[in-house]
Amino acid sequence: MTTTTAPNGASPSTRWFQLILGMIAMMAISSPQYVWALFTGPLTEKLRVPLAEIQVTFSLLIVLQTFLSPAQGYLVDRFGPRLLLSFGAALTGLSWVLAAQVESLMGLYLTYGLLGGIGTGIIYVGVVGMMVQWFPDKRGLATGLVAAGYGFGAILTTLPISTSLKTSGLSSTLMTFGVIIGVVGILAALGTRRPSTAVAHVAADAEERGLVQETRNYTPREMLRSPIFYLLFVMMTMMSTSGLMVISQMGAFAKDFGVKDALVFGLAALPLALTIDRITNGLTRPFFGWVSDRIGRENTMTIAFGLEGIAMTIWLLYAHNPLAFVLLSGVVFFGWGEIFSLFPSTLTDTFGTKHATTNYGFLYIAQGIGAILGGPLAALLHQMTLSWHVVFGVAITMDLATAFLAFFVLKRMRANHRARNAQQMAALATA
Incomplete structure (x- = not known):
């Protein structure tokens, strides 16, 4: 198999240090999205x-973070993670520093939205691309851990930022935390590097033990000609959309179900559910990634996506019960967040490591489409039908359909893909 190498050797243990740096970088740039x-x-x-005009800023952040990811991934592959991740961290911090000084809506769009979207996008796709290359034998776990870092990172900043807004005001808060975000992200980025030659031995051992089956590296152009990529793209779009349909409307349907202000364990149901959801949404990423390293990507997708669909069905049936609302919401999100570990791992298993960052950049656009469709689609369906059952029904159908596609379609297509690659390699070896 072919792996990205560097002239310098390194102990395989070095990759765990790279994982820690990747998690720190992800945690540093999570606040623009999660504390917005x-x-x-x-x-x-x-x-x-x-408020509607202010919210355009957030849409810009998410759209630019995802839709520019192919170009950002290419730059990381071309110039290496150290330079590009440092640039991404600097842009992210600068977006807050400049946003602190804006006096117009357009200024906010250009700083927090534009610069923030570009900066966070570089870090996200770059770090995930690094992990699938550094961990050929533990791709699911590694990508899950850094994705969890992105989800958990804002937990460290939410309370300090909230306090700072009350005591120091908006401009001072953005300025101070912008500097912190930028400095922490840059320091982490400066320690990153490409996988070393030592990782090639890990990859070879993993392939011998059947943990990975890649036989050659596909360029983005080659990948975009493969039906497998488009199946993965549709599946990730469906999962992203279904999850975001629920996330975006939790406050509204909690109110309609009469549980928003009900007390559970002495706390209001809605904020308690949102807190639990953030935790389970983070934990599921490394957990199901780890599971997929052992039982296979498609089998894990079937279990996880099916779990979300079933949990969402039960959630809807018992949504009027405050305790059930809180607990089942956590189960629902435990079946959703793993898309950020399973899909990049599956993509790299299929199309190789050399262009992994660029290739994942194309797939990550699916998350952007889900972000665009999820909230508006849920709101439109509820407005047209005046029923949350229809909204949940569409989301549940997407979950179960994606689980079906993973087991009955993707699994067979990837098996045929590996067989063709093996035949081609054998033909080349005997030529």
């Missing part, structure tokens, strides 16, 4: 514009 809700009120007051 804390800024909407102060920004509305400062700029004196409607």
